[in-house]
Amino acid sequence: MYRYDEFDKAFVIARVAEYRDQVDRRMKGDITEDQFKPLRLMNGVYLQLHAYMLRVAIPYGTLNGRQMRMLAHIARKYDRGYGHFTTRQNIQYNWPALADTPDILAELATVEMHAIQTSGNCIRNVTADHFAGASADAVADPRPYAEILRQWSSLHPEFSYLPRKFKIAVTGSEHDRAAIKFHDIGLHLKRSDTGELGFAVYVGGGQGRTPMVAKKIRDFLPESDMLSYCTAILRVYNLNGRRDNKYKARIKILVHETGTDELTRQIEAEFDAIRNGDLKLPDGDIRAIEAYFEPPALPDRPGGGDLLLEAAGEDEEFSAWLDHNIDEHVHRDHAIVTISLKNIGDAPGDATAGQMDAVAAIAEQYAHDEIRVSHEQNLVLPHVAKADLTAVYQRLQAIGLATANAGLVTDIIACPGLDYCALANARSIPVAQDISRRFADRLRQEDIGDLKLKISGCINACGHHHAGHIGILGVEKKGAELYQITLGGSADENASIGQIVGRGFGPEEITDAIETVVDTYLALRTSSCESFIQAYRRVGATPFKEALYGRESKAA
Amino acid sequence: MKILTANRLADGEAVWLAADQSWSGVIDAAKIAEDKSAEEKLTLAGQAAFLKNEVVDVDLVDIDVIDGVLVPRRLRERIRAAGPTNRLDLGKQAAANRRVAA
Numbered sequence: 001m002y003r004y005d006e007f008d009k010a011f012v013i014a015r016v017a018e019y020r021d022q023v024d025r026r027m028k029g030d031i032t033e034d035q036f037k038p039l040r041l042m043n044g045v046y047l048q049l050h051a052y053m054l055r056v057a058i059p060y061g062t063l064n065g066r067q068m069r070m071l072a073h074i075a076r077k078y079d080r081g082y083g084h085f086t087t088r089q090n091i092q093y094n095w096p097a098l099a100d101t102p103d104i105l106a107e108l109a110t111v112e113m114h115a116i117q118t119s120g121n122c123i124r125n126v127t128a129d130h131f132a133g134a135s136a137d138a139v140a141d142p143r144p145y146a147e148i149l150r151q152w153s154s155l156h157p158e159f160s161y162l163p164r165k166f167k168i169a170v171t172g173s174e175h176d177r178a179a180i181k182f183h184d185i186g187l188h189l190k191r192s193d194t195g196e197l198g199f200a201v202y203v204g205g206g207q208g209r210t211p212m213v214a215k216k217i218r219d220f221l222p223e224s225d226m227l228s229y230c231t232a233i234l235r236v237y238n239l240n241g242r243r244d245n246k247y248k249a250r251i252k253i254l255v256h257e258t259g260t261d262e263l264t265r266q267i268e269a270e271f272d273a274i275r276n277g278d279l280k281l282p283d284g285d286i287r288a289i290e291a292y293f294e295p296p297a298l299p300d301r302p303g304g305g306d307l308l309l310e311a312a313g314e315d316e317e318f319s320a321w322l323d324h325n326i327d328e329h330v331h332r333d334h335a336i337v338t339i340s341l342k343n344i345g346d347a348p349g350d351a352t353a354g355q356m357d358a359v360a361a362i363a364e365q366y367a368h369d370e371i372r373v374s375h376e377q378n379l380v381l382p383h384v385a386k387a388d389l390t391a392v393y394q395r396l397q398a399i400g401l402a403t404a405n406a407g408l409v410t411d412i413i414a415c416p417g418l419d420y421c422a423l424a425n426a427r428s429i430p431v432a433q434d435i436s437r438r439f440a441d442r443l444r445q446e447d448i449g450d451l452k453l454k455i456s457g458c459i460n461a462c463g464h465h466h467a468g469h470i471g472i473l474g475v476e477k478k479g480a481e482l483y484q485i486t487l488g489g490s491a492d493e494n495a496s497i498g499q500i501v502g503r504g505f506g507p508e509e510i511t512d513a514i515e516t517v518v519d520t521y522l523a524l525r526t527s528s529c530e531s532f533i534q535a536y537r538r539v540g541a542t543p544f545k546e547a548l549y550g551r552e553s554k555a556a
Numbered sequence: 557m558k559i560l561t562a563n564r565l566a567d568g569e570a571v572w573l574a575a576d577q578s579w580s581g582v583i584d585a586a587k588i589a590e591d592k593s594a595e596e597k598l599t600l601a602g603q604a605a606f607l608k609n610e611v612v613d614v615d616l617v618d619i620d621v622i623d624g625v626l627v628p629r630r631l632r633e634r635i636r637a638a639g640p641t642n643r644l645d646l647g648k649q650a651a652a653n654r655r656v657a658a
Contacts, residue, residue, distance in 0.1 A: 027566065029609040047613060049636045050647055052568035080646055095646075097567035347642055418632060419640035427631075427658075429642045479630060 001064060001370065002147050002292040004112045011154070012109045015116060019043045020102035027099060040098075042122075043105065044115025048422050051095045055118040056108060060128035060146040060170075061089035061373040061380075065360035068371055070111045072356035078104050083356070085341060085349040087413055087464055088167070089127045089373050090118055094420055116154060121162045123153035123234075129171045129178045130374035133295050134336050134382035136328040140197055142172040142189045144290040145226060148281065152227050159234050163241035164249035166234070167206075174493060179375060181205045181214040181495035182467055184251045185233060190220070198222045203233060203263070204255030207461035211497045212252040215260040217267065223286060225271075227279040232270035236263065296368035296383055301333040304386030311390050318393055320442055321404035326389070335386050337367070338406040339379040339396060344440045347429045348414040349377030351401075358399040366392050375464075377413055378406065408445040409453055409518065410436045413464055417457030417474060418481075424457035426474025426481035427507075431455055434511045439518075448518055451532045452490070467491035469533045470517060471498040472510065483510040485517065487544055488536045501541055502549050513548055520547040557619050559586035559626070560598040561636065562611035570636045570648075571611060573601055579611060582648060583626055583637040588619070631658060 004012070019039070026036040040046075044055040056071070063071075071091055075083045078100045079093040086092055096104060108114055117124055126146040133141040149168055153159065159166070171178040172189040180186025186202035199221045205214030221229050237251045240258070255263055312319035327336040339359065341349050351359075363371045363381055366388045372380035379401075384392055396402040405411050412435060415421065417428030432455055439445055454468030458475075465471030471486035482504040489498030505513045518532075520543055525535045536544075560573040561583075571579035572586035580586065589595040595616060602614035618629040628634050638657035639647015649656045 026609070033565075033606070033609075033612050047563055047568055049632070050568070050570055050639065051563075099566050418635060419642055424632075427641060429640070433642060476631075481631065 001062060002059075002143075002289070008112070008151075009109075012112070012114050012116075015043075015114065016102060016105045016109050019105060023098060023102050038120065040101075041119040042116070043101070044118035045096075045098070045101050046119065046422075048094065048420050049418075050420065052098050052101070053420070054093045054096050054101060054104060054115060055086070055090050056093070056113060056115045057118050057125040058089045058091060058113075058373045059125060059150050060132065060143045061130050061375075062132075062143060063371040063373065064369045065364040065371070067111045067113055068356050068360040068363070070107060070113065072353040072360070074104055074107060075353040075356065082350055082352045084347075084416060085351065085373050085377050085379070087349075087375050087377060087415070087462055088125060089130075089375060090125060091373070092416070094416075119165075120160075121164050121166075122160050123149075123156065123162075123166045123168065126150050126153070127167070127169045127178060127183075127375060129173060129176075130372040130376075130380050131177060131327060131336055131382065132172060132372075133293060134329055134334075135173060136330045137175055138172040138189075138330075139191050140172050140189055141290070141293050141295075142170040142178075142187070143293050144286065145187065145189065145199075145223070146170045147289055147292070148226065148286070149230065152230075152279075159238065162234070162238055163243045164246065164251075166237075166251070168230070176491075176493040176495075177374075179464070179467065179491035179495075181493075182207055182211075182464070182491055183214065184237075185230060186214050187226070192220050196222060199226065201229065201233075203267075204252040204260075205495070206250050206252040207464060207466045208250070209247060209459045209461075210250075210253065210256075211461070211466040212256065213495045213497060214252075215255060217260065217264040224281045224283065225275060227281060228275050228277065229267075229271050231274060231279055232267045235270050236266045240266075295330075296370070298331045298334055298368075298383060298385075301385040301387045304333055304389070308386055308389055317402075317404065317442075318390070320446070321393055321402055322389070323446075324404050324408060325406045329383065331383075333386055335384055335389060337381040337384050337389070337392060338374070339381065339401050340403040340405050340411060341378050341401070342405055342411045342436065343400055343403045344405075344410060345433050345437050348412050348432050351379075355399050355401060358395070359401070362392060362395050366395075376411065378411070404442065405445060407450050407452075409439045409448050409451040410445060412436060412453045412455060413468070414455040415457050415463035417455075417463075421457060423460055424474070425459075425476040426457050426483065428455045428457040428463055428472075428474060431472060431474070431483065431507070431510055435514055438511050438515060447528065448522065449528065449531055451518070453514070454489075464491065465489070466497050467495070468498060469536065470514065472514070475504065477504070481507050483507070483513075485510075485513060485548070487517070487541055488533070490533055499541060502545055516547050517544055520544050557621065558589045558595050558598065558616045559583070559619055559628075560589075560602050560614065561586075561617050561633070562602060562605070562614040565609055565612055573598060573605075577601060579605070582654075583628075586619075586626060588621070588626070589616075625655070634658065
């Protein structure tokens, strides 16, 4: 795991001191709200409906037990005993007092964490595949590159006032778990025909009010050119991205308005001018960062799989958990565990301080002290011996985190919505809770199979509804909440944007409507092997429209 | 009818301007403006409090008085006055006998 060097440490501590002074001056009235607001935002502090909100970065989603305990401590000491894991590998606290935020950041700094660039028109927290360094299907660990990008982009003087925010995601597998095609830059780490590491580069993906799937502008970029090429992209965007209209300021609009070919030409021209300059990454530097991410020495633990088969045979719930929440590890005696933060009827992504402490303890005892946070608002233990899975399951069960639903219909992504967020138009959490309760039956969920259901409480799309197989967008119409359904979105390597199926549904109707969509799928699938998204892509929206709106849709 | 709301600078808590010009942590204490000139007075008081760094995000809110109870028209404001609808143990509704938003 990456360890701060002296420079990192001094940098974060200096930043806390600077912020403390800014808060102090604001509280004394020496600076105005207009002057202060951009400063607090640069440190992750928003003002929401009930209180301030602090967003803390979890770079590339990687944490150790000590860091997780600190997150729990902050929830307990400064907040209301819980935190909300977001769709961008961050954690948000919903109730901190402004006056406490410098102390919170000082405490975070003691465990090498911060809230820098979790807001503002800068390069945000760089995200990565949450199975990085553990999954059997990766060519290499994408996190060293995410860390290099983090160091390069932190307080980057040229890119601190971009036209709009800028998000980068990195994956190391063909199967994209990091939703790279919905990022401003998506990097797919791969090997060339001659075995060299490098990236396929995607640009201009995003959600919000104008959802776009990113365009591939490079099939293979050598790893040593990563920073030069990203700089070239950012320069072209910084110069030409629109600053006249906030809603047209993301790079996706520039890609769309300029055209992919022309924009690629501009980026390549800039890249040519700087490719052999200071930003060329020396091999030694990449390997040095890579060394920080060396996987733990995983001992052979043969026989674990047999033990599991035996235990699973006696316990249906445990067997279901193994089926859904366990993924293949690169080491045959080990497994990747997904800890679902989607307990039936709970708010997606919320965890109590007690649960965070317990997960830290489990990670320290059984998972080589590594925890990941996924953009799907779950936690992950990337390295657990199969022989220890029974014990880990029992420990998770004891804290209410052993729900066997990863990837199923109740594994819902939802933004905080109107229950907390100042931008929201409708609530998300209660909709997620209601749908979760409706589909609570495990056998029914298993019959439905893989289904990504994602809910946003406004068009900004923090709940990734555009990329949901089933998406729900909450809007406000005549003072009431209304929920639009989109179908056919996907955030993986076959990325697509969901299409609105028809008129919206009221809060009392939306769960029934979702059930109608799911039942329609069950009735038309060719077999239980055909997933919802496969069936949707085969038949299109029509059967779902007819089921939801009857004849009315045929007439329309 | 309108009332004036804001968030307190120091802790961000939702507050409403009361008849005695103080900022109340509960909506029931809010002073109601029944006409334009009363709304203007509220707005001026809000601007003054903003300039004195007591509050931020000052805003007039439409309300109805239903059975003697002050109810914001928008759900957003009802949630601000009560707390998250999924966590009745949090926000102002957590105090005994407080209304919930939805």
